Amino acid sequence: MGALTGKNRVLVAMSGGVDSSVAAARLCDAGHDVVGVTLHLWDYPDDGVKGRCCAPEDQHDARRVTDMLGIPHYTFDRRELFQEHVVAPFVDAYLEGRTPSPCVSCNRSVKIRELFTLADRLGAAAIATGHYARVVREGGTARLYRGRDRHKDQSYFLHMLRASELDRLILPLGDSTKEEVRAEAITRRLAGAHKGESQELCFVPTGRYDAFVAERANARIRPGPIVDRDGRVVGQHHGVHAFTVGQRKGLGVALGRPAFVVGLDATAATVHLGDETALHAGGATLKDTVWDDDVVFPLQAEVRVRARHDGAPAVIERHVDPMGEASFVVRFVSPVRAVSPGQVAVAYRGDRVLGGGTIEASLPSSPQSRAAEAPMSPLEVAP
Structure with a gap:
């Protein structure tokens, strides 16, 4: 393996799955100096059940793909970081009666954060992932947009990225559908091209969240x-x-x-x-928010309150207390079902992601929503 050189070096996150493998292949086709990186996040028991993010066979497939493409590949142990920022908060949230968003936490505090750090160490100007989302440059500023495949769109999980980070992020699959990517992987004969989709969290492949939490609750149940x-x-x-x-x-x-x-x-x-009616909320309070620098409040937007939520029209208000601390409230035009503390609310206008935050509490619905009366913010978003 030769020395790492080149001004157009791109560090690509390699999970061993179809998406990251095709992303790496496309970057190579585009003439980039590509370096594959796999983050070892979790150890699986030998119970026959495997996840898709960091199981041993997936790390092996990532290496097979990089060998086929003729690019270097490195694996970095980030299990301790994953435990601290994803697994422990996941357990705490369920014990506190909240429903966490571990994939958002992982991208925010582990994957994307570490990829940028490693990119600097390895002399890469940019990082790339296999997420189905798009980075669009508007007036010289990088903005996050939904992926073209609405059924696979993963912009929700990247909403916290700021323009300076988006400026160094390449998303090669943003304009593709999952079917197109799968077909390309098969045509290229990439390792793992026929792998199925994982429907569960990488660290709870059985889907039994209650059992996972109970095993780690330390008598707190x-x-x-x-x-x-x-x-x-x-x-x-x-x-x-x-x-x-x-x-x-x-x-x-x-x-x-x-x-x-x-x-x-x-x-x-x-x-x-x-009953069903008691599940409907008129709004939500948010914490740990991140907003694009051109967002003006009150903000009229479509808000998704979980990853598989289609979104609902709302107005997001900014309030400042006497101490100068800002807080944010989402008010829906029509009541929204199952707004759960711990989940993440992400605001969109059209396909563009404007920001979001963690749901701290849901607000009761009222006969007349203030959101319907709120003025449109002056934010302009390209179609």
Whole structure:
């Protein structure tokens, strides 16, 4: 393996999956000096169940692809960082009655952060990933846009990136569909071209979040009551970590009518049930927000309150307290179902991502929404 040189070097994140492999191949076709990097984030038990992000066979496939492309490949151990910034907060959130967004946390605090650090170490001017999203330059400033494939769009998970970071980010798959990428991988005969899609978190491949949290709770799980909309105790639970807002199945109670989890009180170890209407929120308060530098409030936008949410029209207000601290409130034009604390709200205008933040609390719906009366902000976004 030769010395790393070249002014157009691009460090590409290699997971061993179809998307990152095709991204690397396209960068090579474009004439870039490409360096493949795999982050070792998690160790899997030998139980026959594998994830897609960092299982041993995926690291092997990443190396096979880079060998085929004739580019260098490095694996870096970031398990401790992943545990600190993703796994531990994931467990804490469920124990506190919140529904976390670990993929957002991973991109924010581990993957993208480390890729930029490694790019500087390896002399790369840019980094690239296999995300289905686009970077569009407007007036010399890099902005984040949805990917062309709306069913695969992953801009939600990158909403926290600032213009200076987007300026160094290349997303080779942004204008492609998943079907096109899969077909290209097969045509190129890339290792792993026929791999299926992972539907679960990389570190909980079984999908049993409750069991994963229970194993790591260190005696913090508290049993408690399940109460109905009138406050009557209708059952008992073994921990609020096993429930999420909007859940209907697996409640362990029968009320003779449809019932949903409408609230989780970890302090009182109580699961609150209600009907469908009680799930609808009129808004949400946000924390840990990041906004584009040209956003003006009040901001009229389409807001997604979870990764698989289509989005809902809303107005985002900025409030400043006497100490000068800013806070942000989302007010929906029409009530939105299952707005869950811990999830991330991301604002869009058209295909452009404007920013977002973590949902701190949902707000009750009201007959008349203030969002419908709010003026349009002066932000202009290219079509």
